[in-house]
Amino acid sequence: MAIIIPTFSSLSIQQQSLFEECMLAALLAVQRFHDQDTAEHGERLALYAQATARILGRPKEELRLIRLAALLHDIGKIGIPGSILHKPGPLTEEEWVIMRRHPEIGRQILAQLGGIFQLLSRIVVAHHERWDGQGYPSGLAKEEIPLGARILAVVDSYDAMTSDRLYRAAFSVTKARAELRRCAGRQYDPQVVEAFLRVLTLYEGNVGSAGMGNHFAWLW
Numbered sequence: 001m002a003i004i005i006p007t008f009s010s011l012s013i014q015q016q017s018l019f020e021e022c023m024l025a026a027l028l029a030v031q032r033f034h035d036q037d038t039a040e041h042g043e044r045l046a047l048y049a050q051a052t053a054r055i056l057g058r059p060k061e062e063l064r065l066i067r068l069a070a071l072l073h074d075i076g077k078i079g080i081p082g083s084i085l086h087k088p089g090p091l092t093e094e095e096w097v098i099m100r101r102h103p104e105i106g107r108q109i110l111a112q113l114g115g116i117f118q119l120l121s122r123i124v125v126a127h128h129e130r131w132d133g134q135g136y137p138s139g140l141a142k143e144e145i146p147l148g149a150r151i152l153a154v155v156d157s158y159d160a161m162t163s164d165r166l167y168r169a170a171f172s173v174t175k176a177r178a179e180l181r182r183c184a185g186r187q188y189d190p191q192v193v194e195a196f197l198r199v200l201t202l203y204e205g206n207v208g209s210a211g212m213g214n215h216f217a218w219l220w
């Protein structure tokens with residue numbers, strides 16, 4: 001007997017929202033099982049990215065979309081071999097070629113789910129594009145890159161810079177801020193950099209400069 005799987009668009013609004021909640025939970029569980037660090041990195045980015053989008057005055061529905069895209073931005077890494085993902089040192093050029101496939105793998109995973117995941121796939125696939133067109137996978141430039149992906153590029157770099165790596169110690173917050181400013185207008189959307197630096201300043205003004213932590217209630 002054939003199993004009939006309903007298409008996303010054939011579901012009622014209520015069923016669609018239940019489907020999205022369940023699918024999101026399943027994707028996050030798979031991501032966490034595959035790589036705990038990627039999952040925790042995504043959770044930090046969700047806070048940074050949503051706060052930055054809010055400073056930029058984006059509407060509520062878009063804030064949610066950007067938060068979910070941050071949580072799932074590296075979901076494509078489940079298609080990257082562990083020997084590359086967890087390599088204790090710099091990657092070779094061949095390994096980078098494989099690693100750079102993760103945005104496209106993420107797009108393919110999300111796009112086939114339909115609904116909100118279709119929208120998320122367009123942000124996720126572009127999170128390593130650069131403002132100057134030198135990024136990957138498509139070499140998009142400036143506003144060709146979805147705003148959510150431009151935000152992810154900034155907060156992703158900040159989180160990477162301020163986290164310890166096996167082969168280097170974390171940058172100080174001051175050094176990471178200076179690096180974002182230095183690369184604004186080339187690697188990053190300058191408006192997004194300014195908005196994120198404001199998020200950091202507002203956060204420090206509220207709770208001191210002891211790190212970002214997980215508490216952003218003051219922003220909402």
Ligand SMILES: [Fe+2]
Nearest residue numbers: 073074127128
């Ligand atoms: Fe990535």
